[in-house]
Amino acid sequence: MSTRLRIGHGIDVHAFGVGDAIVLGGVRIPHHRGVVAHSDGDVVIHALCDALLGAAGLGDIGMHFPDSDPQWRGADSRVFLRHVRALLAERGYEVVNVDLTVLAEAPRLGPHRDAMRANLTADLGLASERVNVKATTTEQLGYLGRSEGIACHAVALIESAVER
Secondary structure (H helix, E strand, O other), X not given: OOOOEEEEEEEXXXXXXXXXXXXXXXXXXXXXXXXXXXXXXXXXXXXXXXXXXXXXXXXXXHHHOOOOOHHHOOOOHHHHHHHHHHHHHHOOEEEEEEEEEEEOOOOOOHHHHHHHHHHHXXXXXXXXXXXXXXXXXXXXXXXXXXXXXXXXXXXXXXXXXXXX
């Protein structure tokens, strides 16, 4: 059985570390901590890239942008997302929609959600209703509940112009 629709799931986690801000969805958000990461540590975009790559059967973000490669040190993760979108387009895939859930006790994402969504829709070439960004806490349970880090789950649906 072949299909034109494919779904992918991605997850990314980063520990909090020294810093005064974090980057989520390409938006710099003031926070009393930063994240420990090779690039900018944007868990939203990293999880989204993994979901898109997974849906297309193209591996994961670490295969395309390894943390062992110094060129990616401090990199803007939006570069990763644009590259992933181009990889999909080269193979005849279009992104249908994405759904993202950030898991963290803090910072609050409500004031930044529209800017995050605007960045993601621009980088993916999608209408805003096709990109959903939401957040939840873990009710102070586990490493996320103890504010030791931040995580994001992403689900992406892509479509091929031809059945595969």
